Amino acid sequence: MKKTKGFSLVELLVVVAILAIISAIAYPMYANYTIRAACDNGKAGLMQADALMNQYYIKYGSYSNDDVKDGLVIKVIPIDGSSNTADFTVSLVNTVTTYTITATATSTGRLKKYAGSTMTVNQSGTKTSNFNGIDVWTQGCSSL
Helix, strand or coil, rough: CCCCCCCCCCHHHHHHHHHHHHHHHHHHHHHHHHHHHHHHHHHHHHHHHHHHHHHHHHHCCCCHHHHHHHHHHHHCCCCCCCCCCCCCCEEEECCCEEEEEEEEEEECCCCHHCCCEEEEECCCCCEEEEECCEEEHHHHHHHC
């Protein structure tokens, strides 16, 4: 009797079913990971900007200068809205003695599920955020 080589249809269907189950579990986990990573990048960018604003204040005795907006702070934040896939747009409102830096989740980046949600930091170190009721500063991005 001649031996046949290859796989039976049942064996192939079992493999396809196993791959489908693995994919159904892995993709949502990966998508959630990218959301948390984007959130953490936003927090890190705001903290970097906060540190630069404080360095600027120590050096110049003020937060108010066009250089703050035009070069020293906003250009070093890796979360600016310069591309259509950016996770955040960043705004800076500053006076001589105060500033507030706000990162707003875009509708085109990895955080589109949270579009319009914001994270802020100001001169006194106060951090606020609202991602559908979640404060990512206190609860962490893993809560998303």
